[in-house]
Structure formats: structure tokens, C-alpha cells
Amino acid sequence: MAEVERAARRALDEVRHAIAGYRAPSLSEELETATRTLGVAGIETTVSPADGPIPAAAETLLAWAVREAATNVLRHSRARRCWIGLRVDEAAATLEVRDDGRAGHAPDAARSTRRPDAAAGNGLAGLAERIGGAGGRLEVGALPGGGYRLRALVPLEGVLP
Numbered sequence: 001m002a003e004v005e006r007a008a009r010r011a012l013d014e015v016r017h018a019i020a021g022y023r024a025p026s027l028s029e030e031l032e033t034a035t036r037t038l039g040v041a042g043i044e045t046t047v048s049p050a051d052g053p054i055p056a057a058a059e060t061l062l063a064w065a066v067r068e069a070a071t072n073v074l075r076h077s078r079a080r081r082c083w084i085g086l087r088v089d090e091a092a093a094t095l096e097v098r099d100d101g102r103a104g105h106a107p108d109a110a111r112s113t114r115r116p117d118a119a120a121g122n123g124l125a126g127l128a129e130r131i132g133g134a135g136g137r138l139e140v141g142a143l144p145g146g147g148y149r150l151r152a153l154v155p156l157e158g159v160l161p
Contacts, residue, residue, distance in 0.1 A: 025063035034070035050086035069097035077101025
């Protein structure tokens with residue numbers, strides 16, 4: 001019975017890996033969807049693409065970050081403008097999403113993983129876990145002049161310093 005249980009667990013793991021591969025988002029598709037969805041909501045969106053290619057593993061993580069950031073802008077910010085910027089250098093690929101909406105944060109909110117008015121859930125916490133698992137870093141919080149920023153840094157190799 002123990003061997004049957006191990007075989008079943010291995011098969012389940014293989015199915016989960018296969019499904020995860022099918023559901024992996026595309027960065028370009030997520031950027032298009034975010035721009036379109038935010039636009040329909042009346043939020044003017046500007047996207048600054050990366051200067052060079054982003055490796056596939058980093059691209060997938062950044063695609064998840066775009067999805068989560070756009071969802072949060074739509075649900076919580078009441079923003080009129082949103083800026084999405086991508087950058088890649090020899091060490092990391094970086095995504096930064098800023099909005100001009102209400103911050104509504106306590107002074108220590110820059111360390112928070114979600115807006116105070118956001119429902120509890122796995123959104124930013126799950127994203128931080130995914131990015132951290134790849135050796136990266138997720139930074140979120142209120143901006144000094146108002147608005148909110150999400151910044152995801154994904155190393156191209158290994159772990160960020």
C-alpha cells in the first residue's frame with residue numbers, strides 16, 4: 001500500500017507540474033490585458049518595455065506580478081493613471097507598477113504586502129512567495145507623494161544581493 005501511495009503522489013505531482021506549465025502566463029499577454037482592462041476602467045496606462053530580452057523564467061514571474069498589480073490597481077486604488085515599467089540588466093529583470101490612486105496607508109505601510117483595504121487572500125503574499133522562491137524580491141507600498149508602487153526584482157541567475 002505504501003508503494004501505491006508513493007506512486008499516486010508522484011503521478012499527482014507530475015499532473016500539477018503539467019498543469020502549471022499550461023497556466024503559466026505570458027508577459028506580453030498580461031501587459032496587453034492590463035492595459036486594456038485598466039483603460040476600460042478609465043485608468044490611463046503607460047507601459048515602458050524592457051530594453052532587451054527577458055529570460056523565460058523571469059518573464060513568467062513578471063507576468064504574474066503584472067496580473068496581480070493590475071488587479072490591485074483596479075480593485076483598490078481609485079487611480080486615474082498607472083505606469084508599468086520593465087527593465088533588464090546583467091543581474092535582474094525588474095517590473096515596477098505605480099499608480100496615482102489613494103494610498104490609504106499607515107506610516108509603516110511600505111513594509112506591508114497588501115493595501116489595508118484589500119481583502120485578505122493570497123494575492124501579494126503568494127506573489128512574494130513565488131518571487132522569493134526564485135531568489136527575487138517583491139517591494140510594495142505607498143509612495144511619498146501619494147499613490148502606490150509594486151516593484152518585482154527577479155534575478156537572471158541565482159539570488160539577488
